[in-house]
Amino acid sequence: MVGATKVLELQSVASSRAGLLTALSKVIRLSSQSLILGLGAYLVIEREISPGLMIAGSILMGRALAPIDLIIGTWKGFISARDQYQRMLDEQEVRAKRAEAMLNKQEVYAKRAEELLTKQEELFNRQAKGTERYEKILETWERQQKQYQKYLDSLGKNAKPNN
DSSP: OHHHHHHHHHHHHHHHHHHHHHHHHHHHHHHHHHHHHHHHHHHHHTTSSOHHHHHHHHHHHHHHHHHHHHHHHHHHHHHHHHHHHHHHHHHHHHHHHHHHHHHHHHHHHHHHHHHHHHHHHHHHHHHHHHHHHHHHHHHHHHHHHHHHHHHHHHHHHHOOOOO
């Protein structure tokens, strides 16, 4: 809400300044045209120029000052376009930074996923080695069980029952 209020205040100041410039340019234009007409009237009275030349001078002065009025009238649009262009550049910069941050995050996530896959592979290999060791122990135990059974069987054959 504070930002919106500040924007409205700045727009109000800009609008009042633009109105002041427009009014000032009109005053200067009308004053200069009046001075030209007054000077022309004086010269007509003194018979230095004709009345047609006085009117022509007034028209020429109005046409000469018209581009200045046009510049002042379109200045607000020019400033607005410049500000919008700057906002567009700023937005592009922000988006580029966001995209770079996203790429960095993706790289971090990819690196982390690679680390996790490596750890998982190590655990799997360790588990496989443990399984191999277990199988070897199991085979050894079964072999020893068979040897013990053979020993017991041999004892049973050699042992004579007591009658």
